[in-house]
Amino acid sequence: MKERTDAELVTRARSGHAESFGELVRRYQQPAFSIALSVIGRQQDAEDAVQESFMVALRRLEDCRNPDRFAGWFLTIVRNRSRNLIRRESLRRGDPIPASAANTGPSPEKAASLAELRESLQEALKKLSEVQREIVLLHDLEGWKHSEIAERLGMPSGTVRSHLHFARKALRVELSGWRDHVITS
Amino acid sequence: MEDEKRIRLLRVLDPAHDCPGYWERFRTEIMDRAAFELARRRDRARESVELVLSGWSRSLIPVALAAAVIAAIMVGSEAVRDSGPGTPLVLEDVLASDFSDEVLETAITGEAHSSSVAFMAFVEGNRP
Numbered sequence: 001m002k003e004r005t006d007a008e009l010v011t012r013a014r015s016g017h018a019e020s021f022g023e024l025v026r027r028y029q030q031p032a033f034s035i036a037l038s039v040i041g042r043q044q045d046a047e048d049a050v051q052e053s054f055m056v057a058l059r060r061l062e063d064c065r066n067p068d069r070f071a072g073w074f075l076t077i078v079r080n081r082s083r084n085l086i087r088r089e090s091l092r093r094g095d096p097i098p099a100s101a102a103n104t105g106p107s108p109e110k111a112a113s114l115a116e117l118r119e120s121l122q123e124a125l126k127k128l129s130e131v132q133r134e135i136v137l138l139h140d141l142e143g144w145k146h147s148e149i150a151e152r153l154g155m156p157s158g159t160v161r162s163h164l165h166f167a168r169k170a171l172r173v174e175l176s177g178w179r180d181h182v183i184t185s
Numbered sequence: 186m187e188d189e190k191r192i193r194l195l196r197v198l199d200p201a202h203d204c205p206g207y208w209e210r211f212r213t214e215i216m217d218r219a220a221f222e223l224a225r226r227r228d229r230a231r232e233s234v235e236l237v238l239s240g241w242s243r244s245l246i247p248v249a250l251a252a253a254v255i256a257a258i259m260v261g262s263e264a265v266r267d268s269g270p271g272t273p274l275v276l277e278d279v280l281a282s283d284f285s286d287e288v289l290e291t292a293i294t295g296e297a298h299s300s301s302v303a304f305m306a307f308v309e310g311n312r313p
Contacts, residue, residue, distance in 0.1 A: 013223075015226060016228075016230055018216065018223050021216075021223060022212065022216055026208075029208060029212060030208060033199075037198060043198075047211070050211075051214065051218065054218075055218055055219065114197060114202070114203055117194075117197050121195065121197060137198070140192045141192075141195050141196060168188070168191065171191055172191070175191060175194055
């Protein structure tokens with residue numbers, strides 16, 4: 001069956017079609033997480049920002065004047081919500097941990113090791129500019145192509161390549177000491 | 186550092202890296218939170234359709250009635266027109282027929298000359 005376009009999904013979601021909105025969530029929850037993580041730098045807050053952003057987007061779907069460009073419109077919401085969340089950092093304290101954050105996988109030892117690695121990665125990413133973090137995560141983590149990033153973030157493809165080049169260069173230095181087996185075991 | 190290695194390292198930042206099914210659960214949470222707004226939107230969409238339909242019916246019924254009245258009038262006047270002479274008369278036929286001179290003079294110069302309908306009625310009424 002032919003996959004529906006973003007515009008079709010947005011139109012149907014405006015009428016309350018749950019499956020269409022669910023498909024938009026499936027498509028953009030991970031890119032949104034990458035954006036939020038780029039801005040906030042903490043996984044838990046990034047998740048909150050993504051959830052909030054989807055709620056805001058659903059309430060304001062009529063404001064998305066060009067549904068073909070839903071991705072760019074939505075990721076802007078994610079970026080803005082993430083920045084707001086940083087300003088209201090105190091809200092994070094005392095929030096219950098959502099079920100999605102429940103740790104059902106690795107042993108406590110490996111979890112600790114992964115937590116340490118994550119912290120180090122986030123420290124390394126902090127050395128980059130916000131837009132560099134967004135681009136490197138969308139490219140390396142989500143597998144988006146240069147052209148997709150350019151279209152969805154609303155910037156020239158050459159700029160995306162340039163940001164990616166400098167981000168990789170900086171990360172090469174920051175992550176050079178990390179051993180591969182830490183993450184592959 | 187190789188690109189592949191960097192990508193593998195960055196993947197650690199994905200919450201699903203050590204938590205299979207994470208994103209599906211995450212999506213379910215969002216959908217749960219979105220249920221109320223989606224239901225509200227469905228209700229609003231249904232109300233909109235009903236409003237449009239009732240709006241149409243309000244404006245369509247008088248228009249349909251007016252159209253029916255106009256159609257009835259037109260059909261009636263057609264019937265009146267069609268009830269005229271079976272054989273159409275042309276002036277040449279009239280001149281070549283056996284009408285008396287008086288009748289012809291009156292037909293051409295008198296009141297019967299005021300309209301084609303009056304003329305034809307007069308001629309028919311005085312046919313020998």
